[in-house]
Amino acid sequence: MIRKIAWRNIWRNRTRSLVIIASVVMGLWAGIFVIALSRGMVDQRKEKMINEQLSHIQLHTPGFKEKQKLADFIPGAAQILDSLRNMPGIKAVSGRSIINGMLSAPGGGSGVQIIGIDPGAENRLTGLEKKVVEGTYFPDGKNRILIGRALADKLGLHIGSKVVLTFLDTSSNILAGAFRISGLISTGDIRLDKVRVYARSDELQRVLGTSRPFIHEIALLLENDEEVPFYRAQLKERYPRLMVEAWYDLSPELRYLNEMMDVFLYIFMGIIMLALAFGLVNTMLMAVLERSRELGMLMAIGMNKRRLFLMIVSETVMLALTGAVIGMVLAYFSILIASHRGIDLSMVEQGMESFGISAVLYPSADIAYYPGIALMVIVFSVISAIYPARKALKLNPSEAIRKI
Amino acid sequence: MAVIRTVDLHKIYDEDTVPVHALNGVSLAVEEGEFTAIVGPSGSGKTTLLNMIGGLDKPSRGSVFIDEQDITSYSDNQLIDFRLKHIGFVFQAYNLIPVLTAYENVEFIMLLQKRPKEERRVRAMELLRAVGLEEKTEKRPTELSGGQQQRVAVARALASKPRFVLADEPTANLDSKSTAGLLDLMQELNQNENATFIFSTHDQRVIDRARRVLTLEDGKIVSDETRQG
Known part of the structure; x- marks a missing residue:
């Protein structure tokens, strides 16, 4: 009966209740949506990385x-690559030569990172071919390279331009090779597009004058990203002389960002709930003051203080939860729609891409967040009810009943 | 033996500023099953006396004994429990719970007493029938006339099977017909339920029905008249 009275009391002053419910709806919807947007941004960045x-x-x-x-190349890299390709649970593997050098062209020169790759394996691993925005991904013909569009723009290069790549060999002798640009790539990360040059690793070997594969880095993608720790441990055991690092070792800031998002969600929602709590206190205080005669009567006929407190707390919780449920449903569906359609922020594309984030954002909110948010709403509404409830408990029944 | 006894009851409001002596040494004894009216001009202390007897307020001095238990020494929670178990209140302004129907208003006090559902239903229907509102059980107070609301209030007051019903000017807002009906009802319930009724009133129609009339003036009992019923 107390719950019934509390629920009906909410609707006695419909306008006032709807105003506070609407603010809870908007607060929660906006809060969850912003969190989902940030979560989506972090997830996209993590996935992209x-x-x-x-x-x-x-x-x-x-x-x-x-x-x-x-x-510092990996000894026996060819055998390791073969072995990894045959290992179950590994989706794609690629070996890379990584050489820091110089790209020279008639329009100027720039320090670059030359990545020697097997184009097929690299494409399976990173989908490099998809990032070719102009030209062709390693067409037939010798000494073809891909460079970032940003680098091409900087040096005034285009498809077919001839460039010279210069670097030092293991004895610090300067080596140089002439290459022709077959494609321009855009990775979505302008910083990388300004320095990356992709060449076939066998052609780099030719420039180096060696038949040994100079593989400095072996990268692999798993079928299931939850198995990363397991494979990391397995490979560490199998190749004790190599550094075996998972993505979160390589990019601790990405891991931190990923973990911080959950904490951020609750801090952000806490701030929103704190603001809403003031509205709830105000609404309930008005309700208590308006109904002091009725509350006095309830005490007079035998409603004890515990029940009275419970009634006011129930009313506050119901008021907040009504808004919270609507807000969460609204947030869930708007996130669902936005996560399929994406939110196009191409107006600020360049700025976002410089941070390695795509211009189309896909918000994402784990369904597991919602019970936590509901619990926060309950906790904050109970706290909000304490002051108005204490006011009610302090009423003297005989005085309250006489109030007009 | 007296079931209600007050001893040298004093109540002073605003003791620190301008003291108002609402009760000035009231001592009285009420027997079980009495149908008593407390009369007197406005400000004579009628409501204050009822509040003291009902444990709604505490005296500045003096004691109220119910069954020889001094309720003035009770804590707030003990008083609430005492009221729930022993007292039925009827207020001048009805004071029903506006969000509950007539039936729910009557049932509510039994819910507080944790009575079983079936017992609550039977008792609430029996009382609403007794007050002539069996057709209005699902109506909320705003859908009832003043007389009907006061009948629901009487039904509610009796729902907990109280030993005492304290009614503060119960007919003040009622027309003659409603007043007569309500008084018939209360007299009937007084006889059938053996509940002790104490009214504060100005209303001559109520005074005429009372078997005992206590007159208060300036917080003191100036006359105590018992009539043959």
């Missing part, structure tokens, strides 16, 4: 990442 740059796991020789020396 894993699928296009980091992969799930990378193998290097110890020390390569610090100095990036040509001589």
Whole structure:
């Protein structure tokens, strides 16, 4: 009966209740949607980073990442690559030569990172071919390279332009090779597009004058990204002399960002709920003051303080939860629609791409968030009910009944 | 033996500013089953006395004994429990719960007493029938006339099977017909349920029906008249 009275009391002043319910709806909807947008942004960035740059796991020789020396290649890389290709649960593997050098062209020169790849394997791993925005992905013919569009724009290069790649061999001799640009790529990360040059690894070997594959990095993608820790441990055991690192070792800030999102969700929702709590306190305080005669009567006929407190708390919780349920349903469906259609922010595309985020955002909110948010609403509404309820409990029944 | 006894009851409002002596040493004894009216001019202390007897307010001095238990020493929660178990209130302004129907208003007090559902239903229907509102059980207070609301209030007051019914000017807002009907009802319930009724009233129609009339003036009992019924 207390719940029934509390529920009906909410609708006694319909306008006032609808106003507070609407603010809870809007607060929660906006809060969850912004969180979902941020979560989507982080997820997209993580997915993009894993699928296009980091992969799930990378193998290097110890020390390569610090100095990036040509001589720090992975011994027996060809056998390791074969073995990994045959390992169940691994979707794609690619070996890369990574050489820091110089790209020279008639329009000027620029420091670059030359990535020697097997075009087929790399495409399976990172979908590099899809990033070709102009030209062709390693067509037939010798010494073809791909460069970032940003680099091409900077040096005034175009498809078919001849460039010279210069770098040092293991004995610090300067080596150079002439290459022709077959394609321009746009990875979505302008920073990378300004420095990356992709060439066939066998053609780089020719420039180096060696038949040994200079593989500095082996990157692999798993069928299931939840198995990363397991494969990381397995590969560490199998290749104890190599550095085996998962994406979260390679990019701790990405891992941190990923983990922070959950904390951020609750902090952000907490701030919204705190603001809404003031509205709830105000509404319930008005309700208590307006109904003091009735509350006095309830105490007079035998409703004890515990029940009276419970009634006011129930009323507050119901008021907030009504708004919360509508807000969460609204958020769920608007996120569902936006996650399929995407939110096009191409107006600020360049700025976003420089952070490695696509211009179309896909919000994402785990369904597991909703019970947590509902619990927060309940906790905040109970807290909001305390002050008005205390006011009610302090009423003197005989005085309250006489109030007009 | 007296079931209600007040001893040298004083109530002073605004003691710190301008003291108002609402009760000035009231001592009285009420027997079980009495049908008593407390009369007197406005401000004579009628409502204050009823509030003291009902445990709604505490005296500045003096004691109220119910069955020889001094209720003035009770805590707030003990008083609420005492009222729930022993007292039925009828207020001048009806004071029904506006969001509940007539039936639910009567049932509510039994819910507080944790009575079984079937017992609640039978008792509520029996009382609503007794007050002539069996056709209005699903109506909310706003859909009832003043007289009908006061009948629901009487039914509610009796629902908990109280030993005492305290009614503060119950007929003040009622027309003659409703007043007569309500008084018939209360007299009948007084006889059938053996509940002790104490009214505060100005209404001569109520005074005429009372078997005992206590007159208060300036917070003191100035006359105590018992009539043969």
